[in-house]
Amino acid sequence: MDNRSKVLNCAVTLFAQKGFDAVGVQELVDCAAITKPTLYHYFGNKRGVLDTIFVERFQPYLNLLAQAADYQHDLPLCLQNVLRVSFDFAQRNHTLFQLFLSITNAPDKSESFAATQPYTERQFQIIQELFFKAAQDHGNMKGRHNAYALTFIGMINTYIFFSFHNQIELNEDLIARSIQQFQYGIYS
């Protein structure tokens, strides 16, 4: 594997396990079995490594999500697709998604938070648009697409978070139950 990929792989693991601030550049290059100038050649600085991780490795999730969230007048199906895509990506990119979650909840003024902000915003946008369109089909949802988006994203991230801590399993049963419960909240 080329040095650039080695750095990214090590960075995902180390940042996810110890946190962006707690990982030194030296530790990172040791893990990747390279030297500092190589890292600075590819990424400019430490922050550049984090940015690259999101651009190259997390962006694909948002693309899949946008696809799954394409509303075709079947809300339960659409929500099901969104959950499936999210759970699937989180399971196949365990460490990466763990990194995303930790930084999303990180302090506002931390350096790492700035790196994820565009991606959390995009995630919210996608889900919000889905509920906005759905609200045009379901009258009693009108004016609440914002609240639905927040609750739904919160649910997604919460379940993925607990799955990482082995307290829950991201299976079809959970998907079905989640959507059922969510629908009750909507049609009431």
Place this chain on the structure above:
Amino acid sequence: MDNRSKVLNCAVTLFAQKGFDAVGVQELVDCAAITKPTLYHYFGNKRGVLDTIFVERFQPYLNLLAQAADYQHDLPLCLQNVLRVSFDFAQRNHTLFQLFLSITNAPDKSESFAATQPYTERQFQIIQELFFKAAQDHGNMKGRHNAYALTFIGMINTYIFFSFHNQIELNEDLIARSIQQFQYGIYS
């Protein structure tokens, strides 16, 4: 105000805004207008400051929570109390709760995560026990108290998180809606 309290106040703010790892001891003592030996006299080391914050300032929330979660055969009322206590504490201790949330979601092997672990576990215990007792009154809840506890805690923390980002308001309306939606999930 005594120097000890000044350190704790500054630490809550700085840790919550920038993250535990990103705040240096020097920055902390400058903020509190004291010198290093004073800090090390009171807290032993940097980690000791964080520990003290949780022991002295966050523990009161868990005490209130345990009180509110005392199940008296009225589940909706009990959940309402839990939400009220949580939202109220989060609003009156904005920065402190923000710190708690960020560390709860922080990487497993980060130093700060170890500091909150006992408190997140206790929070889970309290809610789990509430649902365990409730399940004895409601047959269709049996065997699922664990899942209910996770979902409910996730909901609490999610709403508080979004309120910090000015995307939601922690009012009585939200409490009512949350419980209603949660009940639909239970009795189905």
Place this chain on the structure above:
DNA sequence: CATCTAGTGTACCAATCGGTATACTAACCC
């Protein structure tokens, strides 16, 4: 073959990191 560029290693930088040795002061108790 000559040249250029991407990539990489050695060695180094000032600044900051968490933490401490030591001495001093003020308040207390006997």
Place this chain on the structure above:
DNA sequence: GGGTTAGTATACCGATTGGTACACTAGATG
């Protein structure tokens, strides 16, 4: 008054921080 203790300041420690100057090599291109 003598001794003890808590609290605070000056000055310092070795280690590590993020980052870089410079020299070198290998491969591509003319």
